[in-house]
Amino acid sequence: MTSGNWDTRLSCTQDGLKMSKNAKRRLIILSAVLVICIFVVILSMVFGEKMEPVSYNYYIENAAAESNMPNAVTAIYLRYRIFDTLFEALLLGAAVSVVFYFASPWEKEFDERRDEENE
């Protein structure tokens, strides 16, 4: 499937919402892929090997002793998975910055309009 082809987007005509041939084909391919994925997942759940929960047992046995914390969940997200926590915080900061800077012209415009209405 080639992406970036703008002819395949939904086009509104006088008859209402009409899909181009390419978009229809894409939808069919997408649904076929989804069905195959679901089928594979179900097959692997039925016939797949059961995995041994290695890290699960390890955390239950050693988390409290290694990290001096009473709660295994806290031990995981502040010790074993500290990078996950840090980059999650970084991701939230990036999202906040993007929202703040991309939306600030709108906000200024809105403030000006409100000030005009108040006067």
Add this chain to the structure above:
Amino acid sequence: MSDEKRHSEILEDVLQFIYPLIILFGMYVILTGISQPGGGFQGGAILVAIFMCRYLVSSKKMARLDLMQKIDKLILVFILALASLFILLGFRELFPYFNDIYNMLIGILIGIKVASGLTVIFYTFAFIEGGEED
């Protein structure tokens, strides 16, 4: 703006009782997150409810968003510095008695960061939508 239209006496009176409870509950979730279900992210998300209540009572902007965003960035630097000092550089072995302080401190920092960040996102979205509809 439609400030009179949105103003509601009942809502305002009820929310005045709820504010302290929200703050208490948020602080409780942050501070006891070490040994119970909870933690910084969850408590911070609860604390944002204060600003959402303020927005429901009156649609004026009650927080300085630029300041909030600066706090968000600053706290992120503190979190990175604290975690890298304590865990990655091995202060954990050098000063084992700082463990509890570290746990408490990083929970509070994450809570403040999430609260300020989500406040910025909430107010920005609320004012964009509010500006569009009238």
